[in-house]
Amino acid sequence: MGNALTFLYGRCCSAPPESGGSLGHHGVTPATVGVSALAQDLYNFEITSQVPQELKQHVVSSRKAQSNWYRKLSDAWREARPPPKTPEEAARLVIQTLKNHQTADVEGLLAFYGLPLPAALVQLTYEGPPLCPEGLQFELLTLPVDPKAVADGDTITVYVGTTDPREASCVPSDVQVAAVERSEARSHRNYARADQLHQHIIDSGYRVIRVNGEEVLARKYRIRLRGIDAPEGQMPYGQEAKEELVKIVQGKCLRLLVFDEDRYGRAVADVYCNGIFVQEVMLKKGLAWHYTAYDKRPELAKWETHARAKGIGLWASKNPEMPWEWRRERRENNRH
Template identity: 70%
Template sequence: MGNALRFLYGKCCKPLTEEDSGSLGPHGVSAATVGVSALAQDLYHFEITSQVPEGLTRHVTSSKKAQANWYRKLSEAWREAKPPPTTAEEAARLVIQTLSRHKKADVEGLLAFYGLPLPHTLIPVSTAEPTTLPAGVKFEMQTLPVDARAIPDGDTITVYVSAAEPRESACVPGDVQMAAVRRSKARAERNYEQADALHQKIINAGYRVINLPNNEEVLARKYRIRLRGIDAPESSMPYGKEAQNELIKIVQGKCLRVLVYGDDRYGRCVADLYCNGIFVQEVMLKKGCAWHYSAYDQRSELAKWEKEARAKRVGLWAASNPEEPWEWRKDRREGR
């Protein structure tokens, strides 16, 4: 059985509260959780019983046998997804991609059954990563899963890279390695005060011991990343919170591919980010969550994506005259 399905079902499909009971979806869960959690519930149920949901026939035209074929394919795709979908948009993209050879009406009926976004409402994004390092890239790194608390706004993120990675392993200071060993021993002896003090020493050196979902502890190096080529509203600006939330939605819990081009004046790595093959800056621009930062990046595709969002008046472009974040920062520095 799919552990990912079982985990998500247990996490998302919680008993209804009295407040939820007035807004049930077709699966007896609240309207807020009817999408991803209900699909996970039904895929988990299908793996046990080989039965598809009874109500689905009212939304699609194909036979029960065809529906069972869909659920078999979706179960396999869900298990293979690393990590599995956690947002309605991710779940919709998985369904659309997995069932791309099936009738459009059936795919849309299945999406509608779960309250997931229909194909025409999803912003098309590229899904091809560079196979060779682009010109100007100084180095590449793969991060550990991203914590939502490490995303202060729509263009900045703190990530951690395992110290066991080849590029990192030779650079870990000896005192950090020793502190990590001593901390592990202190925790084994339940000397948590000493373990916390040693962890603080590790943190002060730019590292951290990360607890992974499988309860494994990993020594990791901290990097602050500035997304190359875009400038999102500051958190206290109009649409700043929405931009931050969109970036969280894209990368939370995911391992990222980071292509670093250099450092900025604040010591952050200026980088392109890829998440499950998707170029993060592309999503942020197409959803109207950021400006193309043309003063520092002349890539024509970034300008094109911003222009598309402006034309559709999505995101921050729904406002008649949104203030550029670089002008906002300049005014604050000059005390205006």
């Protein structure tokens, strides 16, 4: 299945004794049950064609049917880019892959691995962006996102490779020269000169990033998620909003539909990630407001309304402070 499964398999099998507890029915410690356990069992299935013996206590279908599930899951896991890293991502992969199978079997399989059941997941309605959305300026495909590049629940810094057709003709000549000279300096182990050249590249709005073992010259973009406003970091649920956005985008390549630029120079964009419309997740989990001052889309209003009705996230409070009001109050205080 590739490096992702073999890496997780190795970690499961080499769990240290101090991680606590005896080995469970997956052959892993309680700390690694979940995504790692599923990865381990899929890896074992590819080698032995055997499914876990204890699974029969959790599902209703035959061993032959179970083998069919694991074959499908193995293929789906291999095709995922990147493979699931969180319990929610793994649960969604299982649910999507086995969507035509019995509910009792799907839920039993999820329970066997301690993964979230369908009822615990936010139900998403993503059908892909419209073909030619009104106001679209351009589209970007990013390199994998560094989790440290998520500033808060509605702002991300991303990089787009300069081999992208839109970027290729826009790279300043001094940046191109600096990238070549940096590579030569590194080959001669002149790392001080290489760092100096890289700093010039960074100051120009670019960076050399290592992707799959290769160095890529990439352009920096700061992205503001269109149509939502998440709590600021110092506000209630500000940290939760940031952590949720990190969970969604970390290590993934994003599809960005850019509509505008705000007064801070950020590209205002709809963000799509592995078949997920990121703004939908943030609104449905109650970790952002629909920013009606700048966006009138009815679906965003509906997603916020549903989260409010369920008391999810920040809507657990009766009257949560709106981030634009919070920012305005602090601006006024700073004037005095």
